[in-house]
Amino acid sequence: MTAKPVKTRITEMLGIEKPIIQAAMGWIARSHLSSAVSNAGGMGIIETSSGELDAVREEILKMRDLTDKPFGVNVAQAFVRDPNIVDFIINQGIKFVTTSAGDPMKYTSMLKEAGLTVFHVVPSLQGALRAIEAGVDGLIVEGGEGGGFKNPKDVASMVLIPLVCEHVNVPVVAAGGITDGRTMAAAFALGAEGVLMGTRILSSAESPVHQNWKDAIVNAEATDTVFLNRAGPGPALRALRTERTTRLETEGSPNIFGEFADTQAVYFGGDLEAGIALTGQVAGRIRDIKPVAQLFEETIAEYHATIARLAG
Template identity: 60%
Template structure:
């Protein structure tokens, strides 16, 4: 029996049963993974940060073949400068977009005029308030625990989420450090109405990345990530490897010089070929599970957490 669906502002906006969103990882967040997430009742997301628009258009077509459930796209603005990405996304006929790595002023109105809901990713309160000024429909509040490109001054989700919640009224998706029902319940207690899972989905059986990376996550500890380029932009959180251990000693470097062979890492399994962007929750992920199992167990654990709290502290 499937867990009970959630009814809140985010599920009403998106049409999903469960307000669990798969992170939009470049080259990884494509139809194989996103369709599995959407078919589980959550929200699969197709990336555009790779810039491979012809391939991405094909992935969107695959999504329509693989699922009749809602799915969305992400626009990482800094990665697709000088392209027609806004028109491209509108042409795909989707109704939900997350934007990141740039000003939402560049695209929010155009997306909304096309009937698309826009949530912008923010790592600080100031950026959240600027996104609201741009008119976004909601926010993805991303703590520094998460993997990927980061603000050089990271703020933990437990600090950032309630801070932004008390200053805003729009729906919030919490990201960073979330991988199960207990962390989802904690995020909801702090004001979120949805959660985004990155490393958990990266390492699931439906993810296309090489088993070497997945196995390194299963075997890793909570201390096995590094925070890189903190004196530059963008900063990054990544798995500790020989390469990233050396980069950790540098206060500033050019990250994209170390991403040239990223596909050798993602799909060839060479963890030293590039920077393996991974969140601290790798220390809590110990086995291979499907996207559907992750969504179902997260929702089950969410309700169990609420029941346990009510039994212990309810009035």
């Protein structure tokens, strides 16, 4: 049985069936996974943070063979190597872009002048107001419990999402700790109109990462991630707890990017000690590996059940 739709400004603006956006994970968020998200009614996102734009171009072409549903591209500004990244995206015929890891003033006006819809990822109220000033169409508000690169002054979603929603009028997508219908309902109660899933989709059946990483997520406790590099230099980040990251948690590193070492061995070879496996705290609630379509259907059904229970 198909769960009844959840219609918000996010679904209407992006032309999607379910207000769920997939995180743009470097090397991982490519056509196989992202098309599964789009075909399941969410918004699949193709990454560019790998810097491999020739490969990204091919992944966008594959997306159009694999889905006729909307999808977008992420620009992680801190990792942009090509100064013509905006032209690259426009030339691929992309209509939706998420920008992150940088100043929203840099690309927003150029993207919007080309007719694209732009959401910016923010970790703070200050960042949200800056993005509004830049003219974004929406915000992805990311709490500190999420995986990946973070603001060193992290704020939990329970505080950050309503804080931002109190100060902006654009639609907000909640990120950080979202894994099911209950957390989606909680995010909506805080003022969001959509959710972004990272770790939950990372551990899905269609995710291309090695089974060792998925198994580590399924077996993780809520305390099995670490927040690294709070004092810098470079960005802070949240990752899976391993011997390597536990050492980094206590000793720090003068070069956090160097600690990633062999990313391909971690992501696709399954050697979780070869680098850093970016993972959110919500790994502590994930206990199985499911196809994206099943995951989304169950999320929407549980969302409705949660709202009904609260109303009753």
